[in-house]
Amino acid sequence: MSLILVVEDEPRLLGSIIRTLEESGYSTLAASSLASASQQLTDEVDLVILDLMLPDGSGLEWLAGLRRQHKTAPVLVLTALDSVENRVAGLDTGADDYLIKPFAWDELLARVRVILRRGPHQQESTQLSFGPIVVDLINREAQRNGAVLNLQNRQLEILIYLMKHGNEVVTREMIAIDVWKEPTTMWTNVIQVHINHLRKELESPGQPPILHTVRGQGYVLGDPPC
Incomplete structure (x- = not known):
């Protein structure tokens, strides 16, 4: 069973994402801050769903730090920042996908399935x-x-x-x-x-x-x- 870490500071949305994922058969971890996300992100996490605007910093900067540390967990960015420039910045920083709020639950689940099928970044070879x-x-x-x-x-x-x-x-x-x-x-x-x-x-x-x-x-x- 895949383990998904959801990083989102809006309580109702966080709860809805967690509930939707668990009803679809995934295990979940919930974080409302980057500090909490850092504490819970282990090698057991198969996917991170990441908001970009969090109370203790920028999700984009946090993601950049993960990639500098060569942490390979796939990341699905979930944000209201919908300009092309924001999307390109997120993908260039190391996100695997970018979903704009508001979104359809079926689309979220579809993107989760696609990312999980791909697995971690290039772990099979160095x-x-x-x-x-x-x-x-x-x-x-x-x-x-x-x-x-x-x-x-x-x-x-x-x-x-x-x-x-x-x-x-x-x-x-x-x-x-x-x-x-x-x-x-x-x-x-x-x-x-x-x-x-x-x-x-x-x-x-x-x-x-x-x-x-x-x-x-x-x-x-x-x-x-x-």
């Missing part, structure tokens, strides 16, 4: 390699020919996805669904921005092109398209 590119999955650091790449979290996730599909065409829709977990075109411009930055890092002076755009299709990491 390193991923493709050609001259190596990613340290524990320290979340990417290198090309030994040179460290300056990548945001979301850019690193895109790179990992492209590496796993090396020499294959990857569309923006695939990235939106598999990296953003959003089957929507709203991320198209954001994805393009991240791809442009990733390409600049990969193709610093002296490095031959390795990330290619296939007009009308998507992107290829590796061999140039014919």
